[in-house]
Amino acid sequence: MPDFITTIGLNHYIMLASLLFALGLLGVLTNRNVIRVLMSLELMMSAVSINLIAFNNFLHLSEGLAGHVLTIFILTVSAAEASVGLAIIIALYRAKSTADMNKFDLLKW
């Protein structure tokens, strides 16, 4: 068996994170529903978190848990962020009676 299948290394984590990030990005870019976009954003955030933990594990074995701490921190913030996001979505929904991303174009000229 080749080594990269039997032994799980940093590359695997990075690949996973990349895939997850790409998936999230795809979701952000293509989804019409604003809730789904928010969920995809969370996905991207998770990818980042995975990266942080993986790098912490494989590069700084003895030096503490900075990556983990940061991940925990991100989780907390993203929870807050999700709630703020949802609140905005609700406000938007109230204003526009829709959750369609294409309808939200107030940022233009």
Place this chain on the structure above:
Amino acid sequence: MDILSHSYYSILIAVPFVLALFSLLVPEGKNGKIVHGFALFGSVLLFLISMLSVIGVVTPVSETLAWMPSLGISYSVSADGLSQVLVVLTTFLTVMAAIASITSIHKRVKLYYSMFFTLIGSVIGVFLARDLFLYFLFWELELIPMYFLIAIWGGPRRQYASIKFVLYTLFGSVFLVAGLLALYFHAASIPALDHSTLFLYDTVKKAVGFNLPLASQVLIFTALFITFAVKLPVVPLHTWLPDAHVEAPTPVSMLLAGILLKMGSYGMLRLCFEFIPEAAKVAAPYICLLAVINIVYTAGIALVQKDLKKLIAYSSVSHMGFVLLGLSALNALGFNGAVFVMFAHGLVSAALFMCVGTLYNRTHTREISEYGGFAQQTPILFYFFLYTAMASLGLPLLVSFASETLVFYGAFTSNAFETLTLLGNTFPWSIQALTVVSGLGIVIGAAYLLWMLQRVFFGPLKEKWTQLNDASLSEVVVLATLAVLIMAFGVSPKLITNGFEPEITALAQHSFKEFNAPPVFKRTGLMTANRSDQPENFSSNGATQK
């Protein structure tokens, strides 16, 4: 009296700004009567102050104060004959415009007068400044009130006209900044000069004569010329003017034609011709060509205008061409003529716009085809219009004739150039040939004015105008005052030319020495300028030996 004479010029500049401030504070009164009265009083006061030095009550002293010495900027104001004439013209037309405002400005009168006086103040500043930075400051300041005067009190297309005016002038100002900075940095590179007053006119003049290559001189000259060409205006940079005139209310039109255009010609004479004479000699043929185009081309356009005010506006552009023609002659006659045309044009065009405004106030239309037969209905207005039109088309003994005569005599006897190089081709167009072409302007000028008079005033009266009133008292006052002056300076032009003639002649003879002798035609068959100061002895010529 001492204070007055020591800070006379500063007072002249400051008074309009103070008036601008106060006209905001004065109560409006019924229909703005109090403000109108205050403004009229203020403008008369300003005029009287400006007359003090003319009649010799005060002998003003030029002032120079350090302002930002580290940058070479100083506050310096003074006046020579040229500035003096233009300042008096400005203050006089201010009074006229203030009277004209009574009948034509009805809304937001306080704001109007604050803008009005700010405009006057900055124009006087331009004429009196003796420091390029100060000059530039006033030059730019003038834009703001003018923009509002058109944009708030203008006609239906006022937005378009005012923005066009501002953008055009700013376009010109870009070149002004470039030119000024070029002059500044050149002056700064000369250790011999006083670096705390680098912007001073005298310093700049000295600097230009000091080691500045001709190519750079021409470049700076061109940049400055473009700025003033916008203001003058020179074809093809003239299209803002008809629009601005058509939209501006009558008094603003009077000021625009009477004074603001003079800022362009003043700048041209002062900054271009006086500061950079070497470049002027190179540029003279092209300026002359532009002058001819200005005169003939816009006169032709005026002929076919359907809008009365546009017609007058184009005629105004056409007449400003004579300033250019006079300047391009590069001799004393031409320069004096150019300055005199500035003055004459100020009076005549203001009177013309007053006439148009008076007509418009009654009919609320400017379409010439709508008019007809007014001579019977409004004889007073007719006579004034006729008189002013006659003045404009150069009737002798009225002021335009005297000024344009000087220009023609100057340009025709000039030896500024014999050929004109254009796009690599050399044409045998001497200044004489171009002057003859520009002479067509006096024919076409007569044509459009007389045709206009015929269509507006002659023939049978149209049914709808039978209720028309003749000119009111305030309008008659303006028109009559202008008419009297137009005749006074036309009959005795020395009254005004004595004010600037010595200095302008000295300028021409000093900076353009070789052009001041008349051309002498030799037997060689070629026109050769007589480059010496001594004209050939008459008696040594074959002429007297019959």
Place this chain on the structure above:
Amino acid sequence: MNWFSDVQNIWVVAIYPLLAFLSIVFIRTFKHKHPVLQKREIASGLTIFATFLGLCHTLFGALPWLMVQDGSAVSAIERNITWLQAGSFKLSMGYLLDSMSVMMLFVVTFISLFIQIYTHGYMNHDKGYAKFFGYLALFNFSMLGLVLSTNLFQIYIFWELVGVSSYLLIGFWFHKPSAAIACMKAFLMNRVGDFGFLFGILGVLLFSFPVWGDYLNRPENQQMTWLSFQALPEVVPYLKTSVESLHPLGLMVIALLVFMGPMAKSAQVPLHTWLPDAMEGPTPISALIHAATMVAAGVYLIARVFPVFEASPEAMIVVASIGTLTALIAASIALTQYDIKKALAYSTMSQLGFMVAAMGFGAFSAGLFHLFTHAFFKAMLFLCSGSVIHACEDEQDMRKMGGLIGKLPVTHITYLIGTLAISGILLSGFWSKDLILAGAKSFSVGFYWLLSIAAGLTSFYMFRTYFLTFWGKYRGTVHVHKEDFWMVMPLAVLAVPSAFIGVAMAGLSDVTIPFIPNFMAYIHYASDAAHGAGHASHAHVHSLLEAIQSPIGLSSLAVGLSAMVLAFVFYVLAPKIPQVFKTAPITASMFNLFSNKWYFDDIYNAFVKKIYLVFASASAEFDKSGVDGIVNGTAKLVLSSGHALKEIQSGKIQTYIAVLTFSVVSLVLLLFYFMV
């Protein structure tokens, strides 16, 4: 009396009418203030009085001053004041008194006075009576200023001023569209002439500029100024040398540019079309301005700058040709006119052609003598026509007149005198025309024949108007009024010089009348004798009989008389003959050419409307869409590029993110590519 006899005061002759004009303006402005001011006779009184004072100055000051001097060496008086100055160059105004200006002063003041008296009768029922007299005073001022001018620049000033007075007076009845157009046309056509005149003056100045300073510094020339007429004989040789070093025909160009002024003012082909139209003005104006004085100013100007013309033989030939051509063309058109004033206008034009041609021949005195005699009889003829028109209630068509002999006796007699005079049948016109013909003959025989034909035509069409108006049966419908005293009196006065002034001043030894100077003795050009023209005919003619019996005199008399007889046949004995000529194939085409005024008007109208106005409209359009198009185009370009770019900013976050991602990825790839 000292005031009048002192010739130093002669300049006030021009000032009187100016004061009259200004007072009339003032009084009319404030006429509502006091009932006395509303009396319109104030205006006529002031104007007439001003002219009368001027006449007094001429008769008691200028004429005696002239006559005590020897005609061949009149010491002229010139005074100048500087009007405008730049450097050493000066433009001045002043007055010049010499034999020529005295002659013109007399013509202008004398004729003006009687025409103004006539005007009182003629315009009595017009509501613009006072205004009319104001304009008349303005005209008198300008005309007298022109006469007294010392230099080319000053004469240009008054040249234009008479033009504007003429404009105002032609357009006096401006509510008539035809008058409104006529006055504009007159002014514009004169402007075209003035354009040439101005550059003619400038040409003279340019090529003689260096000599003036020295010339004027000489002690004997202290009184002169730049461009003085008196300096021309001495300056012109220099001018000629310097301009001909540039081009051999240079002086001709300058002379002809100057000639453009007279061409317009004296209605010479091709700048003549304004004069017939100018008849839209009231008749006294036609008599004063467009017959006697202003149109003759052109000839006067040529006389003033004669050294310039004389120095250029080519220019003289052109002037002579244009004069002759005008005489012929105008005479041919006059044959076909039915409007009595138009016919007289063409006759004026034709006679001006004679004068100009005379100048071209070098027959200096002859031209001015014809100017002198013509002023009297033509003014009178116009006044007669005015009297007729007045009597027939503003009817001007001769086909609706006829048979007025009994109804307007004085008018008839004076008109007959005028007709005889202009036709060259022994009365004053004979003498001056005779001199011109003599000048023509010594210049070139061809011109002599052409002018003789023109003289014959003159006689024919003048008698045509005479017979049509006064003979036969009355063909009109309106009641013919009686003659007005104020109108008849001037006619009677003017008839005397019209009849006799020619013979009295023609320089014949058996006709000398006290107080009447010999014209030729005083008015002549220095080198007339050398040229032989002008003087030639009378050099050997000393008596009345000799003059009439000389070949030129006899033939011109014969031509005049036979044309008169022919007109009698055509218009009294057999009135059908003209119809035959109108319909016969060859003559019909000629008739069309003549009655359409040789199509000059049509050509000019076509030029202005089809070419110049189209060109002007095109340039206006170019200005609007071309020049302003670039400006507005720039603005539009900025605006539309903004519009195009703003589409990128759609407001959709997903798009932004996509762009962001794409950019980041491509940047990373780029970085990667360059790093490796």
